[in-house]
Amino acid sequence: MYDQASTLRKLASEREAGSRRNMRVIAVSSGKGGVGKTSLVVNMALALAEYNYRVIVLDGDLGLANVDVAFGITPRYSIRHLLSGEKRVEDVLYPVDRGIKVLPGASGVIELANLDRGQLKNVLVNFGRLEKMADILLIDTGAGLGHTVLNFICASDDVIVVMTPEPPSMTDAYGLLKSIKSQSEKVNVNVVVNRVRNESEAEQAFERLQYAVSKFLGMPLNLLGWIYDDPLVGRSVMEQKPLALSNPQSHAYKCVQWIAANVAGIYLQPPTQNGGIKGFLSSLLKN
Numbered sequence: 001m002y003d004q005a006s007t008l009r010k011l012a013s014e015r016e017a018g019s020r021r022n023m024r025v026i027a028v029s030s031g032k033g034g035v036g037k038t039s040l041v042v043n044m045a046l047a048l049a050e051y052n053y054r055v056i057v058l059d060g061d062l063g064l065a066n067v068d069v070a071f072g073i074t075p076r077y078s079i080r081h082l083l084s085g086e087k088r089v090e091d092v093l094y095p096v097d098r099g100i101k102v103l104p105g106a107s108g109v110i111e112l113a114n115l116d117r118g119q120l121k122n123v124l125v126n127f128g129r130l131e132k133m134a135d136i137l138l139i140d141t142g143a144g145l146g147h148t149v150l151n152f153i154c155a156s157d158d159v160i161v162v163m164t165p166e167p168p169s170m171t172d173a174y175g176l177l178k179s180i181k182s183q184s185e186k187v188n189v190n191v192v193v194n195r196v197r198n199e200s201e202a203e204q205a206f207e208r209l210q211y212a213v214s215k216f217l218g219m220p221l222n223l224l225g226w227i228y229d230d231p232l233v234g235r236s237v238m239e240q241k242p243l244a245l246s247n248p249q250s251h252a253y254k255c256v257q258w259i260a261a262n263v264a265g266i267y268l269q270p271p272t273q274n275g276g277i278k279g280f281l282s283s284l285l286k287n
């Protein structure tokens with residue numbers, strides 16, 4: 001069977017080593033909590049690793065250690081030990097699957113949040129040998145309009161705002177975009193619509209947000225992709241095993257692979273909700 005993902009992996013690995021840019025910092029954020037940021041960050045890191053990107057995930061959530069929980073790990077050190085100089089970057093980075101490294105935030109996130117935007121960017125990019133160790137630094141910023149979240153976003157090259165098609169999630173996404181606009185004009189803003197039933201639900205939700213954002217904020221928005229509502233996501237959270245590892249064939253992970261491909265600049269067809277030709281045939285048989 002033709003395996004599109006392995007072909008893409010091969011293509012991605014054939015890129016010249018020298019063509020890699022400096023580490024790109026991508027913040028994943030949302031207005032409202034619980035919309036799927038951590039699931040996206042963890043699985044997108046695993047998908048990017050499939051395309052041969054070296055990824056570091058910074059758990060920038062001030063609350064519970066979301067990323068640690070998702071990977072089922074209990075790291076001893078956090079970014080606080082780096083900031084204090086007690087530990088080297090190699091000691092703090094926690095290796096997980098596919099060469100990905102987790103940079104636990106914990107209480108050190110508060111210290112990071114107190115840096116100004118320029119300092120934060122320098123810290124993120126120049127932490128010891130961090131920049132040479134990864135192509136992409138993915139930050140799970142946590143939700144809301146807090147100082148920490150906005151600081152992470154403004155220090156990043158790109159932000160991915162996650163929302164669901166539900167009105168409260170969309171209004172909170174709008175609120176976050178408004179705050180981003182008031183802090184920085186430079187960030188590239190991308191949207192991922194999570195937990196959709198079908199493609200048109202995702203497009204309609206995005207278009208509604210885009211209409212308001214362009215009318216009232218005059219801000220360009222890019223639809224990076226969408227993720228189908230999939231009960232396997234909840235199960236992987238319960239099992240503390242990322243979907244990419246427990247159910248790589250799931251609809252939701254196929255969408256994340258597509259989103260990661262968009263980030264990597266690889267063209268991939270959006271996954272259909274009923275699984276392409278197989279779904280087509282099964283729906284044909286049902287009728």
Ligand SMILES: Nc1ncnc2c1ncn2[C@@H]1O[C@H](COP(=O)(O)OP(=O)(O)OP(=O)(O)O)[C@@H](O)[C@H]1O
Nearest residue numbers: 033034035036037038039143228229230233234237
């Ligand atoms: N595509 C999906 N399909 C079904 N359920 C999903 C999907 N994405 C997320 N969920 C559910 O939503 C819950 C919250 O997801 P997640 O923890 O990734 O959100 P979050 O935005 O990081 O939350 P918080 O703001 O609390 O950190 C998950 O436990 C999962 O059950």
Ligand SMILES: [Mg+2]
Nearest residue numbers: 037038061066
């Ligand atoms: Mg989270």
